[in-house]
Amino acid sequence: MKMSDVAKLANVSAATVSRVLSNPEKVSLETRERVLDVINKVNYKPHIVARQFRTQETKIILVVVPDITSAFFAKVLRGIEHVALKNGYQVILGDTENDVERENSYIDLLLQKQVDGMVLLTAKIDKNKLEELSNEFPLVLACEYVDGLNVPTVSIDNISSARKATEHLIQLGHTKIAHITGPMSVILSRDRLKGYKQAMISHDLEIEPSYIQEADRTFESSYNQTLKLLSLATPPTGIFVFNDEMAMGTIKAAKDSGLTVPDDLAVVGFDNIKMATVFEPNLTTIDQPKFAIGQKAMELLLQLINGEPMKKKKFVMKDELIIRDSTKGE
Known part of the structure; x- marks a missing residue:
């Protein structure tokens, strides 16, 4: 036909x-x-190929994620696709599994003009390469970001939100507060660590080096790091964890050690994924507007594709501390 x-x-x-x-x-x-x-x-x-020759458009957007199994990114993707489909675009997905070489291979699709634009939910490749790429092709960063990079970016303020999470524990009377970070190669981990330290310093609380442990974003890694923290001569009474999945690993480790959450150990997570309201105890966490981040990122990408002027390139979305049972008793 x-x-x-x-x-x-x-x-x-x-x-x-x-x-x-x-x-x-x-x-x-x-x-x-x-x-x-x-x-x-x-x-x-x-006929898609024929249309490409005529219009130089594919009507396809590539979204690159660091981990497709993450519940957090699934909600961001839904926001991206909601706007894309409404504007006649299809979305294809590239999962890097946190591998920078795979991130580079997906970028080749943009260089070969097999897609009209790209939303990066991870930003591990060289900053100069990203800058050059954004000067030639429609490119938006979301969730992750790069300091000093002049590329449209949508995220929250990870420093202030981490400070907010830590201060919640301080306000509950905790003074021995640990932080389980994500991989320190990721800017989100470094910024959340900054926020944790800022909160501790502003309340004249000592930052104990052994209270800061690095994990790899997974339930299992946080479980193991929590056991390490709980084995210290003076274990923490509160822990701020890089993300919700890891926070659940922390709670499991506490329970397996014979502790009660939050009576013996208070736990704060980050992201407010759906499981945070199902897990026992329900998780206190920082809510990121995941769907709205995806929507905004796709709206910015469409502006770039259509050659529309962009007055502002950095968009900081509002986060919220959601207090649940992992930091407060009955």
Whole structure:
């Protein structure tokens, strides 16, 4: 089935069918409905490669994530796709598994113009390469970011949100507070550590080096690091953890050590994934507006693709401390 066949059945020109597919707002509602009805009946699929040659567009967006198994990124992706589909774009996904070489291989798709633009939810590749890439192609960073990089970015203020999480524990009377970080190669881990330290210093609390342990974003790694913290001569009474999945590992380690959360150990996570409300005890956490981050990132990418002026490139979304049972008793 060709476009000319669709045009004949709908009693319009092939150009009109093309406009219905690419610029439907330029076609009257009656004609548009008639053409779409034919397209649906005959299951017509436009020839993507041919369209690329004509328009230099693929109508495809690439989203690169560090870990597809993460519940956090799933919600961000949903926000991206919501805006993309509404604007006639399809989304394909690249999972780097936190491997910088795989991140580079996905970027090759942009260089080869196999996609119209890219949203990076991870930013481990060289800063100068990212800068050069953004000067040539539509590119947006979301969730992760790079200091001093002039690329449209959507994120929260990880330093202030980590400070907020730590201060919550301080306000509950805890003075021996530990922090289990994410990988220190990631800027989010470094910024959340900064926020933790700022809170401790501002309340004249000692930062004990042994209270800071690095993990790899997983339940298991945080479980093991928590056991290490609890084995100290003076263990912490509160722990701020890099993300919710890791915080659940911390709670499991506390329970397996015969402790009660929050009576013996208070725990704060980060991200507010869905499991935070199911896990026992329910998790106190920092809520990131995941869906809204995805929406905003895709809106910025569309601006770049369409060549629209962008007055502002850095968008800091609002986070919120959600207090649940892991830091307060009945």
